[in-house]
Amino acid sequence: MSVFIMVAGVFTGAHVWEETAARLIAAGSTAHAVPLTGIDPARPAAPSHVGLETHIEDVIAAIDAVDVASGREIVLVGHDYGIHPVLGAADRRAERIARVVYLDCGMPQNGVPALAAVPDQALRAQLAARAEAGEREGVLAPPGRDEWERWGSTADVGEAGLERLTALSAPQPLGTLLEPLRLTGAVAAVPVSGVLCARNGAGIDQVQRLVDFGDPALAALTEPQVTFFELPTGHWPMLSCPDALADVLLRAAAGEGHRLRPAGDDAPAPAHLRPFPLDVPELPRDRQGHVDLYVPDGEGPRPAVVFVHGGPVPAGARPLPREWPTLVGYARWAAAEGMVGATLDHRLHDVADYDRAAADIATGVDLVRSDARVDADRIALWFFSGGGLLTTDWLTRPPAWLRCLAASYPVLAPLPAWGMAGSRFHPARAVGQAGSLPIVLLRAGREAPELAATVDAFVTAADESAARLELVDVPNGHHGFETLDAPEETIPALHEAMRSVVTHLTR
Template identity: 80%
Template sequence: MTVFIMVAGVFTGAPVWQETAALLAAAGSEVHTVPLTGVGAGRPAAPARVDLETHIADVTAVIDAVDAANGREIVLVGHDYGIHPVLGAADRRPQRVTRVVYLDAGMPRNGVPALAAVPDQVLRAQLAERAQRGETGGELAPPARDEWQRWGSTAGLSDAALDRLTALAAPQPLGTLLQPLRLTGALAAVPVTGVLCTGNGVGVDAVQRLVDFGDPELAALTDPQVTFFELPTGHWPMLSCPAELADVLRRAAAGEGRRLRPAGVAGEAPAHLRPFPLDVPELPRDRKGHVDLYVPDGEGPRPAVVLVHGGPVPAGARPTPRDWPTLVGYARLVAAEGMVGVTLDHRLHDVADYERAAADVAAAVELVRADPRVDAGRVALWFFSGGGLLAADWLTEPPAWLRCLAASYPVLAPLPNWGLAGSRFRPARAVTQAGALPVVLLRAGRETPEIAATVEAFVTAAEDCGAHLELVDVPNGHHGFETVDAPEETRPALRRAMRSVVTHLTA
């Protein structure tokens, strides 16, 4: 018999599992939904007396109460914050746990508090300041009904389910978020399953791309004991799709799920390292700090196109983005048009890094404009993927020397779990201030729904305000279409987009 021990996320307690638990029990499993001390009415306690270790003890006690006889296999399920006490308990009882399920949860590390996983970056900073002042004994009030989106996507929740989530919500003791998680490494051999809610912005393919970047810290995700599932819903699947969640949990317990491919497998180049689809002349790079310039022969100065890569890209990724075939291919294509192509590395390693990535891009632009081979009055910026949010700064009061802004399969509004709702990195809003700046947008017809929604919001805003927007569609294109789709599908769009950018730079 499989025994499921389920731990809910921040502000929520055992009652949110009601439907999923009933379905698992009906299928023959034993189910325990853990009431966490100080969260809700189940186990009342003064907030000052509750921290992460308190909740680890709550979960450990349930593990110890399960009869080990008759081959019972314990599967621990942690949703959101709940993965922290789950991992702490599994680390203390590794012989009793047969699998840990991360339900739309991060990957906590030893010594790091749950505060690091709080998606709202403004709130995270405020709580960190309170912790520095020693204010660790209070509690955090739960969100109002219209504030849950700050904690994760509410996609899939009916009005009744959102009402229920709000009614069940309880204050979260601050100590549970501020106390570091302490792990000994004893759970390293315990099999793991990640259940990703795609409405919250991340799917299995996105995780595979992160692994493909070559960061050694993510190599563990390719272990044969690690599996993945997706649910097409938002952050609270136990309320939006309890039957589908129960089915996934049963399959996870049986060891099913998708496994990731290790980076660098022979004969299987990751998408970002596949060849550029257009034939471009070889041209050496001129490396200056975090910037590479591809300068054609002949007299200058010349217009320049600065190519801004996407992300987040893990800090340990090798090669770094400015050496990826796609970016190098674009830069050499620019040079073939008689202009200076520019690639750069910026430090968008996490969704919390947009501020410093924006500073890196601004510094790169100034370096390029100061180069005597570049016409400082004729520069275009071209953004890719998650780098699209960085376009917001340049759409807001564009400088006179910025002659064009282009974007390929961009993210044009923060995704639900990025915690950037109140930030300035919102191109879908900034485009209303773009004035006469030409914008060339390459749109992937088979974009992921979450990113496609941000693109459509941008297009609508641009049309409503009369922005100078040119759409270049790749009808059968996927995200990263230059290297994931057949060249014949992408070449016409690439040539058309480049011709438009060149025209704006030379007009």
């Protein structure tokens, strides 16, 4: 059996682990929640004396307190910010650690402070400015009762859980967020498990998609000693589902879990590189900057459909998104219907890049409209997946030349883990300003629940504002259904959507 040493996230102390620890103990394991100096009442300290290094020492002390002669393996569990002191301690006691469990958190790197993992982008910028000004010894006040969502999804926590979280929260010493994590590399040999809380915005399928893009930084996630689990809950599973969390921790300690498929020549083709399901003409591309045009034969100018990929997509992903078979297939299909089909690349490499990606799209659309073969007054935009948030500007101020906006399995509101509270990229709020703009929405019936919720919110807002929304359902479709699901399930919906877009462009 194992000794579980658990470290909580920002503003929270050992108390959040009470139920999970009790269940681990009942299963025959030992469980110890580490009281962190300056946060937990058991270890008071002036904020000026507390940094990340302080908390690393707290965890090392807990490791050293385990009797080596007991023969029990130590499993370190870090939630949220807690993964930083966990990794710092594991790096110095690597020979003592059987496994590190990343509980709904990022993957901290050597030399990077925990500030980089603060989900709220605006707050992260404010704290960085304070650090630049030399303000490093203060504290960050804990969230109020209705502000926890800015730090992660509170799904399934419940009213009592939120009251408890708020009542027992403590200010976070700034030094814990600003002090860089220092690693020697020893921790790299320790087996790891990731526990993803799907309602906070990421599940195993999403991580596999990122690996499939071929980003070298993610290759380590496919190594044999790395396993994954997924919980259908929000960011605080120790409060929302302690039984399920305890079970997952026990299984992780036993080396169980899902293993990701490596990207590469020997792996099956990932979804974004599988063939387009329709037989479309092999038109050549005409590359113009970051845009590829597929132009039908005959006289112009012609209406155009601009296809906008989703993301985030790692910067080093190859082929480029505008070359993916699905987008190329759509563009060639539009050309077969007498339109100019266009695909473009935008720099949505991280959830902090939406402003930059929006500017790339606007520039690309201007480039398409300026082409002599295009009727600049008849343009449709078609968005996919995480690119759905990029519909916001077009919904808020639809220009007269935008005749239709389409979206396939889109994300239509920021997910909690993305830290975009207050961001302008919120289509579910913007749709009320769309006026008479026709909107064609392809909805996947088997979408991930956290993404489906954003679509539901958008549809409700569209209904309340009398927006011109046309729903095209793929009842058994998954996210990326063109290449994932049987053609007989998807092709009728694709035809219906394309007919609608073409009609809006040509009437």
